[in-house]
Amino acid sequence: MSIIQHDVIIIGAGAAGLMCAASAGQRKRSVLVLDKGKRPGRKILISGGGRCNFTNYTVEPQNYLSQNPHFVKSALSQYTQWDFLGLIAKHDIAFHERDHGQLFCDDSAKQIVDLLLRECADTEKVKYQYQIDIISIERLDNTGFIVHTNNGVYQCESLVVASGGLSMPRLGATPFGWKIAEQFGLKVIQPQAALVPFTLDGKEKELCNLTGTALPVRVSCNNQSFTEALLFTHRGVSGPAILQISSYWNVGDTVVVDWLPNLDLADLLVQAIDKNPAQELKTMLSKVLPKRLVEIFIGLGDVTNCLLRQLTQKQIDHIAMTLHHWILKPNGTEGYRTAEATLGGVDTNYLSSKTMEARDVPGLFFVGECMDVTGHLGGYNFQWAWSSGWVAGLNV
Incomplete structure (x- = not known):
């Protein structure tokens, strides 16, 4: 030849x-x-x-x-x-x-x-x-x-x-x-796989009930942070913020999620207590977060619903810390099937x-x-x- x-x-x-x-x-x-x-x-x-x-x-x-x-x-x-x-x-x-x-x-x-x-x-x-x-x-x-x-x-x-x-x-x-x-x-x-969605298991699988919902968040892992949109999927979480941080994530790592990256939740709660003390906490939070997400936080025990006037400063600080530093532990990723790199x-x-x-x-x-x-x-x-x-x- x-x-x-x-x-x-x-x-x-x-x-x-x-x-x-x-x-x-x-x-x-x-x-x-x-x-x-x-x-x-x-x-x-x-x-x-x-x-x-x-x-x-x-x-x-x-x-x-x-x-x-x-x-x-x-x-x-x-x-x-x-x-x-x-x-x-x-x-x-x-x-x-x-x-x-x-x-x-x-x-x-x-x-x-x-x-x-x-x-x-x-x-x-x-x-x-x-x-x-x-x-x-x-x-x-x-x-x-x-x-x-x-x-x-x-x-x-x-x-x-x-x-x-x-x-x-x-x-x-x-x-x-x-x-x-x-x-x-x-x-x-x-x-x-890089630039890839996360899959969730256990109690965090509850987040999949919000499939199709997106919201701006800040995610952090291994000294890297990205502030972009997070998208809930039927298997876990995706969106630009998640795809970006996935390149820095290793199996077993946790990802810190700030659900309100552009707000100071502690200040917001103090203002809400002053304006409408008889309002329920979940009602107030549902004004700045998807209602179903707030219900999941309550269901998981991350937040305890009550009237705003019942909140102590310690509870306000705890709620703010929880939602600004929410710990997500992915089960894994979607793998090369959906990875972009x-x-x-x-x-x-x-x-x-x-x-x-x-x-x-x-x-x-x-x-x-x-x-x-x-x-x-x-x-x-x-x-x-x-x-x-x-x-x-x-x-x-």
């Missing part, structure tokens, strides 16, 4: 892989993108409710989790959110800002996939093979790689692994990229932060979600895909 030669082979036609292909193609490198799916950018297409939260106005290293927290700095500075917004302007894609600087397409996430494919097409150097199974990868003596597939054998000088993590398995997520890393002696940090992956200590190349395996690159870099909710993971993909493309 003949071996087809390319300068660069990229495994994965997702956000990072396509950005890398465009970047390499602009340098006149011949590029072959291999993907086991039927079409490119599948995760992009369903992201952000079909409108793709493609980046954020504010992108900082502290928006990312990694065992090597400094790793992201170089790539994020080499290719910034403003660079990607330049592409958005070039392709006349209308967009809007939501909370916390999050940027979404006005129309469709398909516009982002089309943008990437047009950028690749303009180079006239990028080719694609879909529904490809990679059988094996061989390392040639300092001259590149041979990739054996179900549709032929390919040789390249540079091999880029852009196969993603394990989130959203319905889109075909696999640990393939980590197997390649281990084949070539790179350490893989144990992956786990993956924690862990290829240990970045084995990679160059400036090029994404494996330090001890010349020509081997990793980009995007398959490495140990996980962004916060809000467009940060896509920005990492753009930044890491672009930087690798400049060096393959």
Whole structure:
């Protein structure tokens, strides 16, 4: 069987892989993108409710989790959110800002996939093979790689692994990229689901009676806090606040919930006692919290209902402390099925932060979600895909 030669082979036609292909193609490198799916950018297409939260106005290293927290700095500075917004302007894609600087397409996430494919097409150097199974990868003596597939054998000088993590398995997520890393002696940090809803059990399962209700909260765990919406589900809790804090949570940890992050409940109670001492506590609390949630607090014994005038200062302080520092102990998470990202992956200590190349395996690159870099909710993971993909493309 003949071996087809390319300068660069990229495994994965997702956000990072396509950005890398465009970047390499602009340098006149011949590029072959291999993907086991039927079409490119599948995760992009369903992201952000079909409108793709493609980046954020504010992108900082502290928006990312990694065992090597400094790793992201170089790539994020080499290719910034403003660079990607330049592409958005070039392709006349209308967009809007939501909370916390999050940027979404006005129309469709398909516009982002089309943008990437047009950028690749303009180079006239990028080719694609879909529904490809990679059988094996061989390392040639300092001259590149041979990739054996179900549709032929390919040789390249540079091999880029852009196969993603394990989130959203319905889109075909696999640990393939980590197997390649281990084949070539790179350490893989144990992956786990990130940006994922919590499940609840025991008495806390009562909260599931509020399925569909959302409210602003502050959640804290392991010295991290987020103030955003919490959503009750039929299995537990979700919403932006929970997804964010889930990346910092480990099995067995508790999460502190402030149900009234924008109010001082102790002061509110004192004012209510002064204005309407004959009112019941649950009636007063139901003015600032969902009534069913207040009933659950009472049912669980966290709050004892009484007339406001019966409250002592000690009881006021206890109620305020309870609802501003409510202890939630998740049973677990929904796992990769609903996770928006993956924690862990290829240990970045084995990679160059400036090029994404494996330090001890010349020509081997990793980009995007398959490495140990996980962004916060809000467009940060896509920005990492753009930044890491672009930087690798400049060096393959």
